[in-house]
Amino acid sequence: MEVISELGKGCFGVVYKGKCRGKIVAIKKLHQQDVSDLDEFKKEVQILTHLRHPNVVLFMGACTEAGKLAIVTEFLPMGDVHHVIHSRSKDNPLPLLKILLMAKDVAQGMNWLHLSKPPIVHRDLKPTNLLVDENWRVKICDFGLSAWQLNKTLQDSGVAPGTPLWMSPEVLKGRPLSEKADVYSFGIVLWEMITGKEPFEHHEDYEKFVDAICDHGERPEIPQDMHPSLQSLLQECWHDNQRKRPAFGEIIERIEQAILVTTIGDNAGIEIWKASFEGGAKEGGIGLAVPFSHFAVVFYKYIGEALSRDRNDVGYKALQALLVEKEAEVTLERWGLFCKWFAPINKSILKHLVQIITVPYFHGDISRKDSETLLSCFKKGSFLVRLSMTEPIDKSPFTISKVAGKGEITHQRVYVNDNHSGYFVTTKDKKGKKSKIESEGGIENLFKNKKVAKELNLITPCPGSRYSHIAQRKPDDGSNPYIDDQ
Missing domain, CATH: 1.10.238.10 (EF-hand)
Known part of the structure; x- marks a missing residue:
C-alpha cells in the first residue's frame, strides 16, 4: 500500500490519497492506536465488510496491526459536500434540482445504515463526511468510526464525537439517543446545502451554543422564499423531540415530491x-x-x-x-x-x-451572450425573443433582446399576467413614467400588438433561428391545423 499525498485531517484520523494493488484509494490512518481497542476495531471492520450500497463509501480493506490501524476505502475525486457547496461563488450556486438529488443520496445511504442489522447510527453526519464521485453521486463515510446501535437507545459518555454544529440536542446534552439524532443532523446539512451558508456562524462559545440549541430551541433561519415542502421538512427533521422527527424512509419520499414540485x-x-x-x-x-x-x-x-x-x-x-x-x-x-x-x-x-x-424572431433558449453575438451584426431595431434561463422563469419566461440606440444591445423580460391569462411588457415614456402593454392568450399575441413594436422599437426579426426548418415546412393539405387563418 503506497501513500501518495495527504487529503485532510479529521477528528478520527488523517486521510491520504494512496494506491493499493494498482488502484487509487483513500487511506485513513486513525489517531487512536490503543491496543486495548483492537478487538472493537476488528468488530467494526467486520460490519463494514458486509455493507454494500451506492450511497455508502465502499470499504476495501483495513490494517489491524497494532499501532498501524487504518481503513482503506474507494477514492472519490470531487471531495466532500462542504467543498462542493462552499467553493462556488454566490453568482454560480448549484441548481436546486442538483442539491435535492444529492440530499436524496444522503437520505438513501442513511436509510440503509439505519435499517442494517444491527442498525448503524452515524452520530457525526455533516458535509465533510459526505463524499462526491465524478457523477455527482453522494456517499456517506466515517460511519464505521461512530457507534453501532446494539440496543434500543444509546447514550454518549464523555465528549460526544464529531462537530457540535450538526449535533442534535440529545447528543449535545449526553441524553439517551436513537437513530433520530442522525435525522436532526441531516436537517442541518440540508439547510446548508440549500442556502449555501455555514450553520450557526454567529456562535463562538461552545457552552452558549449548547444552551441556545438545547434550552432555547435555536435553529438556522429558513429563507422565506424556500418552498413550503422543504421548510416543513427541515422543521420536522430538527424538531427538539426526536420522536417527532421523520425516519429516512419518509424523508426520501418527501424529497422526491419536493423535487417534482420545485422543478416542474x-x-x-x-x-x-x-x-x-x-x-x-x-x-x-x-x-x-x-x-x-x-x-x-x-x-x-x-x-x-x-x-x-x-x-x-x-x-x-x-x-x-x-x-x-x-x-x-x-x-x-x-x-x-x-x-x-x-x-x-x-x-x-x-x-x-x-x-x-414558427415566427422568425423566436430563437428558443439561446444564452444572453449568444443573442448579443447574433445581433451584433445588425442595425438598430433588430430583435429576437428568447426563453429566459434565470429565475424567476415562471413569472418572466421570455426575454426580448434588441439593438437599441448607437448599436447597444439591451435585454428586457416579458412577464406573465397575474391571472396567467396572457403576458405583458413594461415601457417608459420620455418623462420616465412606466406603463404596461398587455395581451391575452399565448406569447405570440403580445408581439402581434403594434403598440409593442412601436414602443419597444422592434422592427426587424433577427435571422438565424434554429427553428427555421419547422417554420418553412408546409402540411400536405396546404394548411397548418394549429394556426388560425390570418
Whole structure:
C-alpha cells in the first residue's frame, strides 16, 4: 500500500490519497492506536465488510496491526459536500434540482445504515463526511468510526464525537439517543446545502451554543422564499423531540415530491411526468429522463389530442424541438423548464407552441451572450425573443433582446399576467413614467400588438433561428391545423 499525498485531517484520523494493488484509494490512518481497542476495531471492520450500497463509501480493506490501524476505502475525486457547496461563488450556486438529488443520496445511504442489522447510527453526519464521485453521486463515510446501535437507545459518555454544529440536542446534552439524532443532523446539512451558508456562524462559545440549541430551541433561519415542502421538512427533521422527527424512509419520499414540485411546479406537468413512468422502471424512485417517443404518447393523451402518425407533423416537431436536447430524451430538468415557460399545460398548448416556434424572431433558449453575438451584426431595431434561463422563469419566461440606440444591445423580460391569462411588457415614456402593454392568450399575441413594436422599437426579426426548418415546412393539405387563418 503506497501513500501518495495527504487529503485532510479529521477528528478520527488523517486521510491520504494512496494506491493499493494498482488502484487509487483513500487511506485513513486513525489517531487512536490503543491496543486495548483492537478487538472493537476488528468488530467494526467486520460490519463494514458486509455493507454494500451506492450511497455508502465502499470499504476495501483495513490494517489491524497494532499501532498501524487504518481503513482503506474507494477514492472519490470531487471531495466532500462542504467543498462542493462552499467553493462556488454566490453568482454560480448549484441548481436546486442538483442539491435535492444529492440530499436524496444522503437520505438513501442513511436509510440503509439505519435499517442494517444491527442498525448503524452515524452520530457525526455533516458535509465533510459526505463524499462526491465524478457523477455527482453522494456517499456517506466515517460511519464505521461512530457507534453501532446494539440496543434500543444509546447514550454518549464523555465528549460526544464529531462537530457540535450538526449535533442534535440529545447528543449535545449526553441524553439517551436513537437513530433520530442522525435525522436532526441531516436537517442541518440540508439547510446548508440549500442556502449555501455555514450553520450557526454567529456562535463562538461552545457552552452558549449548547444552551441556545438545547434550552432555547435555536435553529438556522429558513429563507422565506424556500418552498413550503422543504421548510416543513427541515422543521420536522430538527424538531427538539426526536420522536417527532421523520425516519429516512419518509424523508426520501418527501424529497422526491419536493423535487417534482420545485422543478416542474405545474400540477398538470407533474401528472404527465409521473404518468410517463407508470409500469416502467425508474432508478431510485423518481424518473430523471424518458425517451421522447414515449413521453409524446403520454403528453398527447393528457391534453386530449390525437398523436399523428406523421412524425414530421408541425405540432410534434415543435414539441420535440423544445423538449429534446440530446439522445432523443426528455429530462426532468428540461420538462421543468418547459412547464415554467409555457404553463398552463392544456389542450391549446400545441397551438401556442407552433405559433411561437414558427415566427422568425423566436430563437428558443439561446444564452444572453449568444443573442448579443447574433445581433451584433445588425442595425438598430433588430430583435429576437428568447426563453429566459434565470429565475424567476415562471413569472418572466421570455426575454426580448434588441439593438437599441448607437448599436447597444439591451435585454428586457416579458412577464406573465397575474391571472396567467396572457403576458405583458413594461415601457417608459420620455418623462420616465412606466406603463404596461398587455395581451391575452399565448406569447405570440403580445408581439402581434403594434403598440409593442412601436414602443419597444422592434422592427426587424433577427435571422438565424434554429427553428427555421419547422417554420418553412408546409402540411400536405396546404394548411397548418394549429394556426388560425390570418
